Amino acid sequence: MDTEQKVMTEEVLNKYELVIGLEIHAQLATKTKIFSSDPAFFGAEPNKHTTPVSLGLPGTLPKINEEVVTCAVKLGLATHCKINLVNRFDRKNYFYADLPKGYQITQDELPICQKGFIVINLKDKEEKKIRLNRIHMEEDAGKSMHDKDDRYSLIDLNRAGVPLLEIVSEPDLRSAEEAAAYLSEVRRIVRYLDVCDGNMEEGSLRCDANISVRLKGAAEYGCRCEVKNLNSIRNLQRAVNYEFRRQVQLIESGERIDQNTLNFDAATGVTSVLRSKEMALDYRYFPEPDLPPLHLSQDWVDELRKELPVLPEQRIKRYTSELGLSEYDASLLTNDRSVADFYEELISVSSNYKSAANWVIGPVQSLLNESGKEISELGIPASAIAEIIQLVEEGKVNNSAATQQIFPVLTASPGKQVNEIARELNLFIDTNEDDLDAFIEQAVSKYPDKVVEYNKGKKGVLGLFMGELMKVSGGKIDPKTANKLLISKLESLK
Numbered sequence: 001m002d003t004e005q006k007v008m009t010e011e012v013l014n015k016y017e018l019v020i021g022l023e024i025h026a027q028l029a030t031k032t033k034i035f036s037s038d039p040a041f042f043g044a045e046p047n048k049h050t051t052p053v054s055l056g057l058p059g060t061l062p063k064i065n066e067e068v069v070t071c072a073v074k075l076g077l078a079t080h081c082k083i084n085l086v087n088r089f090d091r092k093n094y095f096y097a098d099l100p101k102g103y104q105i106t107q108d109e110l111p112i113c114q115k116g117f118i119v120i121n122l123k124d125k126e127e128k129k130i131r132l133n134r135i136h137m138e139e140d141a142g143k144s145m146h147d148k149d150d151r152y153s154l155i156d157l158n159r160a161g162v163p164l165l166e167i168v169s170e171p172d173l174r175s176a177e178e179a180a181a182y183l184s185e186v187r188r189i190v191r192y193l194d195v196c197d198g199n200m201e202e203g204s205l206r207c208d209a210n211i212s213v214r215l216k217g218a219a220e221y222g223c224r225c226e227v228k229n230l231n232s233i234r235n236l237q238r239a240v241n242y243e244f245r246r247q248v249q250l251i252e253s254g255e256r257i258d259q260n261t262l263n264f265d266a267a268t269g270v271t272s273v274l275r276s277k278e279m280a281l282d283y284r285y286f287p288e289p290d291l292p293p294l295h296l297s298q299d300w301v302d303e304l305r306k307e308l309p310v311l312p313e314q315r316i317k318r319y320t321s322e323l324g325l326s327e328y329d330a331s332l333l334t335n336d337r338s339v340a341d342f343y344e345e346l347i348s349v350s351s352n353y354k355s356a357a358n359w360v361i362g363p364v365q366s367l368l369n370e371s372g373k374e375i376s377e378l379g380i381p382a383s384a385i386a387e388i389i390q391l392v393e394e395g396k397v398n399n400s401a402a403t404q405q406i407f408p409v410l411t412a413s414p415g416k417q418v419n420e421i422a423r424e425l426n427l428f429i430d431t432n433e434d435d436l437d438a439f440i441e442q443a444v445s446k447y448p449d450k451v452v453e454y455n456k457g458k459k460g461v462l463g464l465f466m467g468e469l470m471k472v473s474g475g476k477i478d479p480k481t482a483n484k485l486l487i488s489k490l491e492s493l494k
């Protein structure tokens, strides 16, 4: 294939639009595999989790793991799907060394979930619903390694039979950004539901992208290519953008797009043909004879619905409409469920929603990033943050002292009383107006030229004076009062 992409004018590219549909595989965080009692966790020594069912030995029989069905229904409910109370497994037949049975057990005609949607939000754009075609359960294959030995390919069957949910979107995505937003929303939802850790690098979340282009305004979709195994959101975007140019270029030079399966090389950023249409496999799907159709009761599904956590989409709505937060802050707060839960605990005792958000997005989130810990591991009670917020609000401690001095001590000794920390560090504001006047006098006389600048209209120099005041007072002044007095002092010097 010609890997050199010719320069195309914006004008040419602008005539076309992308059409993308994603097939996402989420590996479930269940204890055991989908059809056997083998452990399903990642990272064991090769070929340790291999009872006869995983090895596909003749005469073995699969037995469905209820936990997998629970995960599928939860994800289906969270994404507004119709749950098929009767659904069925099928065999997808193909030969490969990492598939000892010679077929994969999946769901073809009657999947467990159908016709849902996921909402995505792009900066400065209206939210958009991406329709789901289906979510179905299936087993993973083993893993082939072709680069571990000079002469042989090695096979690890630990992964054979690990449960997957495949989430198939309709071709509703129209740009690399939309595709990325959709994939990250899927990742956020599976994490919220605790069904999958969402780790793309380790392969617990994998993405195949079906990509086509068409002239803007065209009624029909173009012919698509499927790019396999994209292992990061960034690589998904790169592959989509590469394919856009490649396909437009082919069409512009009068050629046609073949419905091929492609590979994406992350090192070069280029796609190449893995399988052509002529090599397309016929999987000869048929109903799995060793498993009866699955019958779910509506009561059980209703129970699961009650147990669902409040999802990011709903939390963002509430934070923006009821609490008055910006869309941006709300989305930062809801990225991680435990962080969002912490925020909600905090605002149950502090009614300053905006300050609470700033504390969680700012100092708390930085600490999480630096330490790599979960919020529960920090051990900081939400009530302690609420107390700090109150001290600042009442003008008893200034904000920079709170973030730079109280918070680090609290982090080191999470059980400590906030008042006690403030007292020990001597942070309570006890400066009276006489002291404050003296500090202001000192600061103003230090920078006479800045006083002139201020009175010529350069209001920005206030920051310099405030900084000086904080320094000379040791941070023990109330910024609001100080600001007021400082301004009147400066104006009196006009």
Ligand code: ADP
Pocket (backbone or CB within 6 Å): 019, 020, 021, 022, 023, 168, 169, 170, 171, 172, 210, 211, 212, 221, 222, 223, 224
């Ligand atoms: P198949 O049965 O061949 O796998 P599906 O109809 O199940 O095909 O579609 C697989 C994926 O391809 C879905 O995510 C769907 O949204 C997407 N898709 C289908 N047609 C197109 C197209 N023309 N352009 C981009 N994506 C498409």
Ligand code: MG
Pocket (backbone or CB within 6 Å): none
């Ligand atoms: Mg399909």
